[in-house]
Amino acid sequence: MNTPKVAEHIVNWLKEYATNAKVNGFVVGISGGIDSAVTSTLCAKTGLPTLCVELPIHQAKNQVSRANEHIKQLKNRFDNVSEAEVNLTSTFENFKTVVPSFESTAKLDLALANTRARLRMTTLYYFAGLHGLLVAGTGNKVEDFGVGFFTKYGDGGVDLSPIADLVKSEVYELATYLEVPTSIQKAQPTDGLFGDSRTDEDQIGASYDELEWAMQMKDAGKTVEDFSGRDLEVYKIYTRLNRINQHKMVPIPICKIPNNLK
Template sequence: MDYARVEARIHDFLRDRLDAAGADGYVLGVSGGLDSALGARVAADAVGPENALGLILPGAPSSTANMRDARDLCDFLGIPYEEDDIRPAVASIRDGLSGDFDETTVGNVRARVRMTYCYEAANARNYLVLGADNKSEYELGYFTKYGDGAVDLAPFGDLYKTDLYEFAEYLGLPETFIEKQPTAELWEGQTDEDELGASYEVIDAVLRRYLDRDLTVAEIVADTGIDRDLVERFVSRHESTEHKRRRPPTPGL
């Protein structure tokens, strides 16, 4: 991929969208992971670090190392940042609702609380909320509906996760972010690849062939040698999460 062209297109996209909205800058959550580090970098380069705000929003089980890396990244890029502990807000929601909360439900609450913080900060400054989800996550529905999926624009929505590793190398992001195990830290010990059941290299190999080349399951298996059950799992996950990628249905009146 021509990453110089990718970088230029993303910069133009961010500037054009800001102008079209009459907004003054971008807010983004900075988690200490690769995707948000890339988001912070392209925002700073496109519109200037002074027109971006990083939100660092720890809440159990956020690791102290990731929060430190998030702060260091903002300092490195010259982006102002604010830090708020989301645990009281999450606890308030849990205490106010009846029923049992399993780890997935609590993880979704954390994602939606972070979304609320991002939009509150954006509204206060006339900013837009910048998302960091990539195409792999988007096409698998691997995001929280109305949580991290609720953003004003998604500069990496056309790039698979494996593309982002290469893009980060091209941009010269610190290796700390490139080498990290991907995780949303929505619950203790959670990692993307453990939860999804395969590495992003395998996932992207399936998605590229299914979405971009329109291959069947059998053709993907023959082309890659990936286990058929895995291929079927990711194809099925893509199809079953279609509702997360579309506006709510209406009766068509």
């Protein structure tokens, strides 16, 4: 990948889109992870106002410290960067008291994890509406179009997606070029939605390098008959998640009414 040219292309694309949309700039949720760090840096390089928002909900201290380190670095590098923090922990806890209670199950844990992501999305759009900003998505290609590892109308609820055509390894290449803090580049990817130390790999069952490989194999027309051992296991993980998460990747289905019924 021609990393400098890719970075320049994304920055120009962001600037042109914002100019044509007649908005002031961008708002990005900062998690302390690689994707939000790269996305916010690219937005900052446009020269347009870039608001970095921390949205902790029972967040691990190391995630918060990495987010703070990144925002501090960005503000030192770019005069157009500002920050805000909205601690949504009490909002999340209050939400749990006003919905029906259920016994703790995997389904409940997942529903609450997705609720965290949707509370964050709502808050980002609050700031976007106040300041005339676009919500910049932080999803990469493997997450958004490979395994669907995001929350519909949560971190998937955005105005534009600057890095969604880049696989994870390419995001890391950009991170190095953009001088994202080393602590973020070395951190294990995690969505931080469960209030514990589980990583993305723990949840998915495969690393991003493995998922990139499986994505390439599926695009090349390979099938399960072509693999064995760990390769077969990874390929099955990828194809299963790709299949069951198609509802996140395709446009909302619309029931078309025949003209003769109107």
